[in-house]
Amino acid sequence: MRILNLLKIAYKAIVLNKVRTLLTMLGIIIGVASVIAMLAIGEGSKESIRSTISSMGSNMITIRPGTDDRGPARGSGGDVQTLTLKNYDVIKEKSTLLSYITPVVNGGGQVISGANNWPSTIYGVNPQYLDIKVVGLQSGSMFTDAEVKSASKVVVLGQTVVDNVFPDGQDPVGQMIRFDNIPFKVIGVLEEKGENTFGQDQDDVVIAPYTTVQKRILAIDYLNQIMASAVSEDDAPDAVIEVSDILRSEHKLMDNEDDDFSVRSMEELISTFSSTSEMLTVLLVAVASISLLIGGIGIMNIMYVSVKERTKEIGLRMAVGGKGSDILMQFLIEAVLISITGGIIGVILGLGATVFIEKFLHWPTSVAMYSIIISFAVCAVTGIFFGWYPARKASALDPITALRYE
């Protein structure tokens, strides 16, 4: 029998049973679309976390006072005062695996320029801060070690602060601002970094020499943090151990005492976050698999019932000379047509949903090719198998038995 005839027969059967065909397709469409969308969300969040973290400097090591309670976004060390400038000096002197290191003191306050004011956070650091954070300047310059030494009243602003304090668009470099009523001269503006994955605006910062912040604004003699950069990403874990050892002997901790500080590399942070996002992906995949399974069962049901219901038709086709292979081909083509069409609509819908999620919910998404292939394949195979299997059974009957089937 000619393949064209078979296509015609299959097409007619589909058109004759629009509702049933649509229901079958619906299972496939929903199955495919949901898997694609879910996996896109999972993949997207994983990728965005990875890229945020690596943009923060993947060699970065942070040293905080206080014991290590692991959590994603912690503020400063609070009022734990175990980290001092002396610690910083010793680490700087003794460590072999660090390329940059800076003390960090920080505090909140109002940035004021003329009639404009804006609440922000001031970070007291040394010039190496820029290398550690992997951030450049868009204009002006960074303060120097000499300015740190002399506790100069100079600041470098983030773009958000500039936007709010100099709303008229004038060049802030060279202007004077006040932070907590202390006058500072603006000498530079940081490159824009945007929001990080955790929703923090990385441009809402004021950078000043740590000496100035420590003495003139916060009036403290301890440090909130020490930030450093390992010579390479691979050396980061060893650098963490090295810094810990230096600090333990510096703090005169006994072997049975816990650290009164925490040292963490970006590497650890990445693994913490990728494991949560990994879990998220697994969860989404599980949900998607269930919907795919349910879609598959739907396809299975409708295909199975529809072929059963057409046993009489199969009997008649055989009675007028249709061979078993003709019957099988007819149902196979039907199943393939339904599965493929449903699959394609599902892919389009899934991609559409992904774009929608990205645009309107602002969730990062990333469509993985494998999700399209897998979901498509699962639905197509289910559709084809459950169209083919009952048809094969029916076409193995004697024509009269099939004709008699109720």
Next chain:
Amino acid sequence: MSKEIIKIQDLKREFTMGNETVHALRGISFTIKEGEFVTIMGSSGSGKSTMLNILGCLDQPTSGTYEIDGVSMKDLSRNQLATIRNEKIGFIFQSYNLLARTSAIENVELPLLYNSAVSNEERRERAIHALQMVGLGERLFHTPSQLSGGQQQRVAIARSLVNNPVMILADEATGNLDTRTSYEIMSLFQDLNSQGITITFVTHEPDIATFSNRTIVLKDGNIIQDYKNNNIQSAAAELAKLPQQDH
């Protein structure tokens, strides 16, 4: 002397339902020669349809042999049987068995769809011609639900003619027709028969049997009578004798 086209010997067909066995055919034998017009009669449940299904290669006997043109059907594969049904046999079912929601012409075309030697145009032409022969030239695109019972029966008859079979097996092909239409159909069958097509015709009505040249009577799965008809009536002549239809 013409050759034997159908030959059955000691044909039995039993249906097992649970631990009960129905003996639908209890060992029947006969031969039908090429060009014969045979009517099969017998009361309801006597095994007429069962026998015809076997003759149509739609069903397998429990035991006994069945030969068409000297070839034993037992030895043929399912595909070979399908080809015989497609090319040699025109079968008219007692219950029509038309495809629902499918036009008359497409129903009639069905057997030709499974014959790759027939082109699309030829298939359409032959289907139209067959429908015209049964008087449905005006009803080509009606679906079964839009046709009367008798019209559906005639579509089924057209379908059995469309592949130019060498034998026609008809299971109460006129069961649903009025006298006039059934005489028209019988006249058509007599024409086909005179062109050499062998016809086996199951019927309940004794007057239909008078148009054939032989009658076989079944009872409880056995042949109780098998006689030649020496006084064959012409359906065309009987048709002419019928009172004019009211218009």
